[in-house]
Amino acid sequence: xxxxxxDFQTVMSGLAVLGMILAIVGTWPPVxxxxxxxxxxxxxxxxxxxxxxxxxxLSALWREHILDIDLLMVVAAVAAAAVGAPFEGAVLLxxxxxxxxxxxxxxxxxRRAVEALMALRPETAFRKGEDGTxxxxxxVELAVxxxxxxxxxxxxxxxxxxxxxxxxIDEANITGESMPVSKEPGQQVFEATVNLEGVLDVTVTKTVxxxxxxxxxxxxxxxxxxKAPSERFSAWFGQRYTVGVLLGAGLAFVVxxxxxxxxxxxxxxxxxxxVAASPCAIVISVPAAILSALSAAARGGVLFKGGGALExxxxxxxxxxxxxxxxxxxxxxxxxxxxxxxxxxxFLSLLSGLEAHSEHHIAAAIRREALVHGIEPAEVVDVTSHxxxxxxxxxxxxxxxxxxxxxxAEMGASVDHAAFQELAxxxxxxxxxxxxxxxxxxxxxxxxxxxxxASALAALRAGGVSRIVMMTGDRKPVALRIGxxxxxxxxxxxxxxxxxxxxxxxxxxxxxGKVAFVGDGVNDxxxxxxxxxxxxxxxxxxDVALQAADVALLSEDMxxxxxxxxxxxRTAGIIRQNLVFAIGAMLVLVIGGLFFDxxxxxxxxxxxxxxxxxxxxxxxxxxxxxRTDDEKTRPHRQPDLPDPASxxxxxxxxxxxxx
Ligand SMILES: Nc1ncnc2c1ncn2[C@@H]1O[C@H](COP(=O)(O)OP(=O)(O)OP(=O)(O)O)[C@@H](O)[C@H]1O
Ligand SMILES: [Zn+2]
Numbered sequence: 001x002x003x004x005x006x007d008f009q010t011v012m013s014g015l016a017v018l019g020m021i022l023a024i025v026g027t028w029p030p031v032x033x034x035x036x037x038x039x040x041x042x043x044x045x046x047x048x049x050x051x052x053x054x055x056x057x058l059s060a061l062w063r064e065h066i067l068d069i070d071l072l073m074v075v076a077a078v079a080a081a082a083v084g085a086p087f088e089g090a091v092l093l094x095x096x097x098x099x100x101x102x103x104x105x106x107x108x109x110x111r112r113a114v115e116a117l118m119a120l121r122p123e124t125a126f127r128k129g130e131d132g133t134x135x136x137x138x139x140v141e142l143a144v145x146x147x148x149x150x151x152x153x154x155x156x157x158x159x160x161x162x163x164x165x166x167x168x169i170d171e172a173n174i175t176g177e178s179m180p181v182s183k184e185p186g187q188q189v190f191e192a193t194v195n196l197e198g199v200l201d202v203t204v205t206k207t208v209x210x211x212x213x214x215x216x217x218x219x220x221x222x223x224x225x226x227k228a229p230s231e232r233f234s235a236w237f238g239q240r241y242t243v244g245v246l247l248g249a250g251l252a253f254v255v256x257x258x259x260x261x262x263x264x265x266x267x268x269x270x271x272x273x274x275v276a277a278s279p280c281a282i283v284i285s286v287p288a289a290i291l292s293a294l295s296a297a298a299r300g301g302v303l304f305k306g307g308g309a310l311e312x313x314x315x316x317x318x319x320x321x322x323x324x325x326x327x328x329x330x331x332x333x334x335x336x337x338x339x340x341x342x343x344x345x346x347f348l349s350l351l352s353g354l355e356a357h358s359e360h361h362i363a364a365a366i367r368r369e370a371l372v373h374g375i376e377p378a379e380v381v382d383v384t385s386h387x388x389x390x391x392x393x394x395x396x397x398x399x400x401x402x403x404x405x406x407x408x409a410e411m412g413a414s415v416d417h418a419a420f421q422e423l424a425x426x427x428x429x430x431x432x433x434x435x436x437x438x439x440x441x442x443x444x445x446x447x448x449x450x451x452x453x454a455s456a457l458a459a460l461r462a463g464g465v466s467r468i469v470m471m472t473g474d475r476k477p478v479a480l481r482i483g484x485x486x487x488x489x490x491x492x493x494x495x496x497x498x499x500x501x502x503x504x505x506x507x508x509x510x511x512x513g514k515v516a517f518v519g520d521g522v523n524d525x526x527x528x529x530x531x532x533x534x535x536x537x538x539x540x541x542x543d544v545a546l547q548a549a550d551v552a553l554l555s556e557d558m559x560x561x562x563x564x565x566x567x568x569x570r571t572a573g574i575i576r577q578n579l580v581f582a583i584g585a586m587l588v589l590v591i592g593g594l595f596f597d598x599x600x601x602x603x604x605x606x607x608x609x610x611x612x613x614x615x616x617x618x619x620x621x622x623x624x625x626x627r628t629d630d631e632k633t634r635p636h637r638q639p640d641l642p643d644p645a646s647x648x649x650x651x652x653x654x655x656x657x658x659x
Pocket of ligand 2 (some may be wrong): 278280281361607608611
């Protein structure tokens with residue numbers, strides 16, 4: 001439907017240009033003998049350049065009671081023809097038609113930038129059967145649980161988990177990062193990313209319809225429909241203003257006539273004013289910038305759910321961060337295991353059986369610990385999770401629980417035991433496991449700050465963010481250690497917070513300015529919704545968080561967040577430039593039309609030229625460096641490589657069992 005009208009527009013402006021050439025040849029004195037071409041040429045311009053616009057403007061007026069700005073152009077052209085200046089009117093219609101085509105093309109380019117993602121999907125995949133045979137099937141036929149084989153150089157057909165094999169994956173398509181990420185069994189791979197060197201078996205976790213790319217396309221499509229406040233304003237303004245211009249031009253006609261010019265001259269002046277005062281440039285200046293910025297951001301792995309989120313982000317001066325999985329990489333590792341009865345393996349079996357039911361980063365760390373020691377998780381049923389406290393379930397002998405001191409207190413247990421003292425004094429997360437009111441033991445879990453977090457916070461501060469705070473459900477000592485690594489002051493660190501505490505704190509911060517909250521977990525959803533801009537860690541975060549957020553970061557690289565903030569500010573700046581320029585140009589033309597006998601063709605050139613210029617200015621955002629990962633422009637960037645610290649943590653694992 002869009003496509004058809006776009007082609008129609010191009011053909012019509014082509015015909016208008018042809019008509020204009022005929023009219024020029026027929027009018028221009030040096031080319032004699034072609035005078036017969038003048039009238040058919042002018043007629044063609046009026047028909048091809050004016051009729052479609054008049055038709056759609058009149059039907060909008062009739063059906064939706066909306067006065068289309070384009071109608072002003074047609075009225076001016078007709079008025080020009082009526083006073084014996086059909087040639088000027090034709091110039092107006094031709095330029096108008098050509099510039100409308102250019103605008104369509106330019107905005108279409110911004111839209112298509114995202115649609116190009118679709119083209120990255122591989123058409124077919126190699127599915128491995130039960131018996132190990134491999135068949136090529138269309139990607140759309142893949143079901144959750146299927147195993148596909150990826151050869152080196154192949155694109156990942158849909159989201160999945162690596163079952164066997166390891167190697168580097170180029171994720172630039174969806175995260176904008178040029179640095180390959182090395183992956184091993186158990187890690188996620190995303191649709192359309194490229195497997196570089198390994199042979200991988202991948203278990204499908206999402207069908208093509210639900211995959212990362214499908215989600216991106218959906219988000220961007222929604223974004224294009226959710227209009228930004230300034231966009232709504234210019235539409236509103238355009239309406240009121242168009243009526244105003246029509247009335248103003250009518251008034252000008254009356255006044256100029258009354259001042260003693262003949263009616264033809266007065267009408268010509270009025271038509272010039274109509275063109276000069278048309279707000280086309282003002283109305284297009286905002287969507288041109290926003291659409292381009294949204295597309296650039298999407299290609300850099302930052303998805304805005306609407307132009308409004310982009311505009312609000314530009315005004316944000318306070319950033320609140322969740323800790324686990326947001327500022328830290330969420331790849332926590334178990335550092336110590338204390339079983340009070342000395343039976344470590346049975347203890348880990350019970351704990352991992354309980355944590356098998358949790359999505360929390362801590363739970364994943366505990367499961368991994370059990371796995372590398374070849375410990376079978378115990379059977380635990382009837383599990384409920386207590387957000388920010390722990391998890392409760394039942395095994396064959398009754399109620400068991402795991403979590404922090406909150407859940408210990410809730411169960412009427414006590415951790416006043418010499419064996420736990422060392423853990424409590426450490427700067428690590430401590431999880432107690434208990435049965436009824438008895439504590440069975442504890443594990444400590446340590447998580448590291450993302451390599452990109454410190455530089456991202458520094459970049460945000462450099463970009464004018466005045467307050468940065470960290471909020472976590474974790475213990476104070478852990479929060480202080482991570483916070484110190486990231487250069488946060490103690491009063492910027494808030495620990496032991498329940499989900500509702502985070503919401504309250506965001507509300508408090510919002511009293512002195514716009515607040516962005518960045519989080520990933522189920523426990524962050526309410527704070528994400530409360531903040532002026534909620535930003536979720538997209539690919540790695542929970543679906544609940546993604547749902548509640550206004551912006552999703554698909555990249556693991558935190559500096560993309562600072563880039564997104566910079567892009568938002570740059571967009572706001574370009575919108576301001578566009579509005580100042582458009583209003584300025586309009587004032588010059590109107591003054592020229594009123595007091596300096598500005599000829600109609602000049603008014604037309606000024607008007608259409610200005611409109612095309614603001615569109616091109618907005619289009620500059622399309623190539624913003626957020627979508628590239630140019631090392632030269634990012635001196636501080638550090639990739640999130642598996643850091644030595646986390647392998648140090650794992651070094652106490654003595655007998656990793658090979659699969
Ligand atoms: N599944 C679980 N198993 C054990 N303990 C848990 C579990 N979920 C939460 N907890 C306990 O509750 C604490 C707070 O959890 P919460 O999810 O609110 O914060 P977090 O995700 O650890 O940190 P952040 O708020 O920075 O993301 C954890 O540090 C842990 O002690
Ligand atoms: Zn216009």
